[in-house]
Amino acid sequence: MFASLIHPRVLTALALLLAGAGLSITAWQGPDNAMLVPRIVLTIWCAVALAILIGELIRRVPVKHATLTPLPLLMAAVLVAAIATASLGFLIPALPLVALTLWLFRIQRPLPLLLGTIVIGGGLWFLFHHVLMIRLPALLTNGVI
Amino acid sequence: MHAKTLRRWLSIAAAAFAISPLVQAADYTASDEITVLQGFKPGGGSDTLAQLVQPRLSEILGVDFVNEYMPGATGAVAWTRLAKQSPNDGSVVSITNTPMLMTNYIMNDAISYTTDELTPIANVVTDPGIVVVNADSPYQTIEDLFDAARQNPGTVTIGNSGVGGDDFFTTILLEQATGLSFKKVPFQGDGPSATAAMGGKIDASFNNVGNVYGQVQSGNLRALAVFAEERLDSLPDVPTLKEKGIDVVAGSSRGYSAPAGIPDEARQQLIEAFQTLAQDPDFQAEAKKRAMNLDIVTGDDYRAMFERMESQYRQVWDEVKDDVAQ
């Protein structure tokens, strides 16, 4: 019984239900007029999420054997780079992110890795930021990097 | 080829073609080029102004203008950059839209710049507020509309371009001046508000002359009043609210400002350039062609305009903010 409770599908449904419930509290505390539609939407969300949760508990798809993959590392890198852009500008977080993505996708020989990082990370940044003048977030106030 | 250089070259070429007798005036002392921070996307109203004004200013001042577009937060991204992070040597200016420039920070404490951190150079265009109704509307005059609002308070529907926009504030200013109350219907922009009036979906739309002029001319919309100081040359039959005894003057204006504390000489040269521009008949003709209502106000007068708007809109917001936001 306990094993089936920590099944990823059950956890996903549970998380959806909790998120919906949490947001519902905010919606019911807010002003009536502005929160009218959000309340309806979140109520449906919660009801449906509850139904899904019950469905997942009844169905009990067998748990796939969990393997350790570096995927969470890639996800974390994407998220950290996204957060860091606000303070460090676009280029500095982008370079290590591209390098890590290439590495994890099996581009591990030094030369292709380095060239790939410079061309995909630096090159695209330069193209958009300096040539096409689509200004990306910058570290320095004068916008050079 | 570097796009910035290419673009500058193209704009200079275009300017050279446009103005045939090349008048070479005194060079701008502060820098070789002026960066113009634009708070909106290319092709927006600010850019339209920039493309009209800057090639001519470039001739007068002997300096290149480089546009840098940084759209976001209804201009606040660019204006914060101008006030807080730009060199105040006269090499950076921005196109400042009023009353948006003030209402941004009046309505939102998280926006940190204020107009005290700017050097107002010149206002260039003002698009006055206007009241329009559907051509089949029973309201023939502005008094008809007010009468209806007086008989059934809070039921006459008035479209505006969005909560916090200039038309939204104009509606409140009018409510405060007349003691009437309207049902404000916010749309996403001036266009949808005008369309709704044209389709007879709302009783009236508070809009800007530039947006609805064509529709008024062709008879799809009827203009009841303008929120201007005097009657407009383009709409001589439309009364101002002032002549009706209601002192509400409002509109949406665009001009140029620099960061606070730029050198006096640079400020003076910029102001004189705009004054020269104001006299240029070719410029006046081009502005007319684009349905832009020139309203050139320079230097200290432009600052006075800032201060007047700031106090006016702050007062309005203080009175209504509890009804609007949490």
Add this chain to the structure above:
Amino acid sequence: MDMILAAMGDAFTWQALLAIVIGTWAGIVIGGLPGLGSVVGLTIFLPFTFGMDVITSMALLIGVYCGSVYGGSITAILINTPGTPQSAATTFDGYPMTQQGRVDEALGWATFASFFGGVLSCVLLIFCAPQLAKFAVNFGSIEVFALVCLAMLCIVGISRGSLLKGLVCGMMGFFFSMVGSDPITGADRFTFGSYALSSGLDLIPVVVGAFALSEVFIRFSARDEEAAAIPEARLRFPSLREIGRRLIELVRGSFIGSFVGALPGTGAAAAAFISYASAQKLSPRRANLGKGEPDGIIASESSNNAVTGSAFIPTLALGIPGDVVTAMMMGAMVIHGITPGVRLMVDQAQTVYALFVVLIIVNVAMLILSKPSIGLFRYLFKMPLGFVMGGIVMFSFIGAVSVRGNPLDLVVAALTGILAYVLRRGGYPLAPLVIGMVLGPALESSLRRGLLISRGDFLSFFTHSGIATTLFVLIGLFLIWTAVAGVLDWRSRMAACRQPVPSSSSRA
């Protein structure tokens, strides 16, 4: 007649033709790259046009616009990642076809449907602009509310998998659209005190996260397997016989796109979903929709490209742009001294006709340039998977942040990517998330604006106008039809249960 010939002369200059070729090709490529869409494309090219004459600059911009709307379908079909939100509905059938090894056919239909929709909407623009504009003006908030309700009802069954899981994702998308300051009262909703959130969540970062980034994560787990490889992009145009067989689908999609495009404040993504919803109900091959049926691609691509022509209707006829993209085009016209509006057709008819000619040439150019553009993507996707994925991550980031220069949008994209990965692993369909985010705001703001206009009287919605009443009657009929079909389906299933013959019952 002289006027039209003169207009042709304006459009067939070498500068204008060159601008069309460059603009269209660049537009296709920009549209195809995940994250970069029509707005970024126009932002890149608009400043270049300041030194050009009117027709050349409009040729360049129209090329970029139409090209980008079509280009989004290429990556939607190849890697299940719509290059632009307008092509999100193309993934429903485009990607299943790719998985079945029918890439060439899928790309062929997408290209032809885009061309067909584009040209048909040009024709409508030329002959019916004033009438359509008049109709659009009468289509107010209450009518939009009824239309979106109808589309939402049709679309509920769009997700194959679980209906419930689709519904919860739809609600999530709807919820995403409500974050930020409320458009009607200005009150902050779900911003938790963050100023950056008060301007709301933009569609592009969410689409980038839900499709592009989550696709990178999904392919990561299978990076050493054959399944992660991207099939070679090829193009095979449908034969005349095949086109004839599906002509009615092409025409319907194009009309829906032209019509929705002329309405203010809807846009190409909404048009594609509404058109897909209609195919779901009206296509003779509707049972196969979502499993790799060309009709699905036709519904989506013919309608989103039909928007490119008809979006000019409110701009040219009323001087009121229908969406962000046409607002930028209108800005470009004003900069060149043409003020769109009622008088434009009279005062500057030659320029307007030249624009129509340009619009048609752009669609032809799109058809011709589709092959080399797809060739470029074939070349790009032939590179080792790592480079392709690194590029997708980079373009996603650039696209997400360049929409409005808000670094928070990157965090939104990253979080949506992770969320979408978890949901996909749990068997949740992602399309309803985007549908909720596109149609949700239209539904909410039209409902609440309608309530303001009708002074709080919801019942008066039904009798507000002829159009509204018709749409509500359609909704009623649809509900009755669904109920009856449900009962019949249930009875036949009960009958099937009694017989020992195993039969697979299909869900409506």
